[in-house]
Amino acid sequence: MESVSKRGPGRPVNVAIRLRRQEEILDAAAKFFASRGYPEANIQELADLLQVGKGTIYRYFPSKENLFLATVDRMMRKLTEAIDAGIDAADDPVEQLGGAIRAYLRFFAEHPEATELLIQERANFKDRKQPTYFVYREANTLRRQARVRELIQAGRLRDIPVERIGDVIGDLLYGTMFTNYFVGRERLPDDQAADLLDIVLYGVLSESERRARGVKEQDVRPNSDHG
Amino acid sequence: MESVSKRGPGRPVNVAIRLRRQEEILDAAAKFFASRGYPEANIQELADLLQVGKGTIYRYFPSKENLFLATVDRMMRKLTEAIDAGIDAADDPVEQLGGAIRAYLRFFAEHPEATELLIQERANFKDRKQPTYFVYREANTLRRQARVRELIQAGRLRDIPVERIGDVIGDLLYGTMFTNYFVGRERLPDDQAADLLDIVLYGVLSESERRARGVKEQDVRPNSDHG
Amino acid sequence: MESVSKRGPGRPVNVAIRLRRQEEILDAAAKFFASRGYPEANIQELADLLQVGKGTIYRYFPSKENLFLATVDRMMRKLTEAIDAGIDAADDPVEQLGGAIRAYLRFFAEHPEATELLIQERANFKDRKQPTYFVYREANTLRRQARVRELIQAGRLRDIPVERIGDVIGDLLYGTMFTNYFVGRERLPDDQAADLLDIVLYGVLSESERRARGVKEQDVRPNSDHG
Amino acid sequence: MESVSKRGPGRPVNVAIRLRRQEEILDAAAKFFASRGYPEANIQELADLLQVGKGTIYRYFPSKENLFLATVDRMMRKLTEAIDAGIDAADDPVEQLGGAIRAYLRFFAEHPEATELLIQERANFKDRKQPTYFVYREANTLRRQARVRELIQAGRLRDIPVERIGDVIGDLLYGTMFTNYFVGRERLPDDQAADLLDIVLYGVLSESERRARGVKEQDVRPNSDHG
DNA sequence: CATGAATGAGTATTCATTCAT
DNA sequence: TATGAATGAATACTCATTCAT
Numbered sequence: 001m002e003s004v005s006k007r008g009p010g011r012p013v014n015v016a017i018r019l020r021r022q023e024e025i026l027d028a029a030a031k032f033f034a035s036r037g038y039p040e041a042n043i044q045e046l047a048d049l050l051q052v053g054k055g056t057i058y059r060y061f062p063s064k065e066n067l068f069l070a071t072v073d074r075m076m077r078k079l080t081e082a083i084d085a086g087i088d089a090a091d092d093p094v095e096q097l098g099g100a101i102r103a104y105l106r107f108f109a110e111h112p113e114a115t116e117l118l119i120q121e122r123a124n125f126k127d128r129k130q131p132t133y134f135v136y137r138e139a140n141t142l143r144r145q146a147r148v149r150e151l152i153q154a155g156r157l158r159d160i161p162v163e164r165i166g167d168v169i170g171d172l173l174y175g176t177m178f179t180n181y182f183v184g185r186e187r188l189p190d191d192q193a194a195d196l197l198d199i200v201l202y203g204v205l206s207e208s209e210r211r212a213r214g215v216k217e218q219d220v221r222p223n224s225d226h227g
Numbered sequence: 228m229e230s231v232s233k234r235g236p237g238r239p240v241n242v243a244i245r246l247r248r249q250e251e252i253l254d255a256a257a258k259f260f261a262s263r264g265y266p267e268a269n270i271q272e273l274a275d276l277l278q279v280g281k282g283t284i285y286r287y288f289p290s291k292e293n294l295f296l297a298t299v300d301r302m303m304r305k306l307t308e309a310i311d312a313g314i315d316a317a318d319d320p321v322e323q324l325g326g327a328i329r330a331y332l333r334f335f336a337e338h339p340e341a342t343e344l345l346i347q348e349r350a351n352f353k354d355r356k357q358p359t360y361f362v363y364r365e366a367n368t369l370r371r372q373a374r375v376r377e378l379i380q381a382g383r384l385r386d387i388p389v390e391r392i393g394d395v396i397g398d399l400l401y402g403t404m405f406t407n408y409f410v411g412r413e414r415l416p417d418d419q420a421a422d423l424l425d426i427v428l429y430g431v432l433s434e435s436e437r438r439a440r441g442v443k444e445q446d447v448r449p450n451s452d453h454g
Numbered sequence: 455m456e457s458v459s460k461r462g463p464g465r466p467v468n469v470a471i472r473l474r475r476q477e478e479i480l481d482a483a484a485k486f487f488a489s490r491g492y493p494e495a496n497i498q499e500l501a502d503l504l505q506v507g508k509g510t511i512y513r514y515f516p517s518k519e520n521l522f523l524a525t526v527d528r529m530m531r532k533l534t535e536a537i538d539a540g541i542d543a544a545d546d547p548v549e550q551l552g553g554a555i556r557a558y559l560r561f562f563a564e565h566p567e568a569t570e571l572l573i574q575e576r577a578n579f580k581d582r583k584q585p586t587y588f589v590y591r592e593a594n595t596l597r598r599q600a601r602v603r604e605l606i607q608a609g610r611l612r613d614i615p616v617e618r619i620g621d622v623i624g625d626l627l628y629g630t631m632f633t634n635y636f637v638g639r640e641r642l643p644d645d646q647a648a649d650l651l652d653i654v655l656y657g658v659l660s661e662s663e664r665r666a667r668g669v670k671e672q673d674v675r676p677n678s679d680h681g
Numbered sequence: 682m683e684s685v686s687k688r689g690p691g692r693p694v695n696v697a698i699r700l701r702r703q704e705e706i707l708d709a710a711a712k713f714f715a716s717r718g719y720p721e722a723n724i725q726e727l728a729d730l731l732q733v734g735k736g737t738i739y740r741y742f743p744s745k746e747n748l749f750l751a752t753v754d755r756m757m758r759k760l761t762e763a764i765d766a767g768i769d770a771a772d773d774p775v776e777q778l779g780g781a782i783r784a785y786l787r788f789f790a791e792h793p794e795a796t797e798l799l800i801q802e803r804a805n806f807k808d809r810k811q812p813t814y815f816v817y818r819e820a821n822t823l824r825r826q827a828r829v830r831e832l833i834q835a836g837r838l839r840d841i842p843v844e845r846i847g848d849v850i851g852d853l854l855y856g857t858m859f860t861n862y863f864v865g866r867e868r869l870p871d872d873q874a875a876d877l878l879d880i881v882l883y884g885v886l887s888e889s890e891r892r893a894r895g896v897k898e899q900d901v902r903p904n905s906d907h908g
Numbered sequence: 909c910a911t912g913a914a915t916g917a918g919t920a921t922t923c924a925t926t927c928a929t
Numbered sequence: 930t931a932t933g934a935a936t937g938a939a940t941a942c943t944c945a946t947t948c949a950t
Binding site for chain 5: 014044047052053054055056059
Binding site: 736 | 924
């Protein structure tokens, strides 16, 4: 697509080869960094794994750090795609929320190395870089907040500040993903998504307790973070 | 004075001094490991900070690893104490839940280095050790589940499996704590606790949507993890 | 040229260069370890001497210990060759014994560092390794004992157990070599070999004393170590 | 015994205590240095063994080096005594030579640590100090050469330069002692002494070979080291 | 283009020695 | 006098990166 020219000058074939090789390296690197941890992952070993020379890796990525960050970025790109696909699979906005959550949990269940990469990035580049995860999360915030706002205006969600809803759901997913990985929880992502959604949608209080507490529909508590 | 041991002459071991020195080292080490990250934290610099010789640190802790893990453990002990205190401050069980959440968020707001230590531990000792955080979390699980069970039996919470509630709240807090730290959120812990609790207790759906979805009091959805 | 392997492009491994470099390192290391002593010999300094980076030495030898032991082994290989050459230089078996002794003493006179390496090995690897010297000595024992046995059968040597003769000559050379080095004796190796051989062959007793003591040809004293 | 004074000034008792304590330390140190090797022998461990504080050892010996060398010196003093006793046990001078050799070999058989101390001293103080062994050996040289000279004048030994005889016997013993220790030979010292003496006295040649070679009584070969 | 030989900065830990108690 | 707390010099080894072939 990039070069539609039938016969450009130079070496057109190599571009494709170069991209494919790059992908191969990133694939192997993702697993390798995740299994060893960034500091213990040495390039020589990765080169051996890939059956290429060390120098070759350096031809594709200027440094270990750069390779690692490319690895994380690629992973986050894939996560974003997966979530978007999960959203697009439903029509009803509330169902779309469920779709997003399922996609998120599925993704990390299928790619355990993804979680490890997030940790390693934060631990090893704490001062040098905003965590890629949050770069992406923020990039999608407005788009997703808009959706929530529509639901509120449609009267389907309580009138709570949209950031608050986004934060709670985002933080809950983030915490769930880490915990799943760290303690080795083996739940089916879809079951877990359902449980989680149930509480987020309905809360944990019983009907009687809700009534006893006199919930007001529009505003359960004064909104402190509107400003 | 403490021990009437028949020790001969010579410089007596002062237990109190020893303990105090140990605490001083742990205090400094917590901040130091958090600010540098485990791999970059070199003992020489820590010794300089403490104005003692490197050897002195090694008299109190046999290795860098040991010192670091002691640091994490101490922090988790303090967190547990803070949460317990937050619980004990209220009588009503639902209020106690709020107290626990507030204590948790306050603790990490006041001790930003605590979050960093958790990351560093996971990133640098991934294969050697179960994360201390989850050792403590598990140690308190049964005790806290019992409390939830009572609330359900009292009809104040929906009849949802207790693990599910514990997991959701635990994961939400965990994710919130990390996110606060990573993106530098500066919310007042108590406000954040209130927001979070509001959603956990009441859910995000509006009353009309709840009714439209025909919520059943006892069991909103078939319980998949009872067995 | 040596190997017609189908290696792809890239810098080819030059086996000859590799071997030469290895020899250079061993040469320098032998002198260096001998002059400093094993514990004081630090690799950085050796690298400086060789005008290469520390890492280069580690490319050829995996550790300081390994390098040192390779150094000792090489020296013992050379000693063995020298002795064998000394033996082959003569035809008469008794002359061959003289040739071996001369070669031994010459070797250590010409390579003072060899003695030092033997000491250093024993002192620093006492529990980890049988001294290389004795590994080689034992490897040659049977071969040399056979020669002695022939001489006895030919009636040229007294009928003394072959081990006894081998041990005495071996121990005498070992002790002479150490003593020469430790006290800085500067005798010509060939003169010393002659003196030593004279006593070993003829003993120190005068003819009259021999007769007075009634030497029996075949067996001067009851053989206690035949079994 | 040392201080016969009934009531000297100061603290007379302590001198005896001090000497006894010093001996205890030297005893333990000899075995300790021999088993660990000088560099690995750390003073703390020796203090633990002796059940005293590290500082106490430093009250008796100013440094690790000094303690070690005192240990070697004491050992050599004992060896000298043992050899002298072996000499004094016989009247006939040739028997006395046998007595000395037996005493030497017995001493090292009974004190294996003695050999190790000699190695360790040479290996670790190569540039700082003439080996104690040779200090003592030289100190006794003249005395022993005189004895040999008398035997020659009495016509009982061949007229060989006395140094040559002393060197050969001395080197042979030195080499035998080391070899015994390094290869773990378990021969009875007296048997070994007899074997060794047999060869030194009578040589290894058969009578017929001696005659064939035309041994001249007084001078088997021109004396090259008289000057 | 691909390779791997060469490089050298960087760091946890030990232990002889001192000296306050 | 005896002790042991405190100290800090000293060193092998790894591995990201470069660049000659």
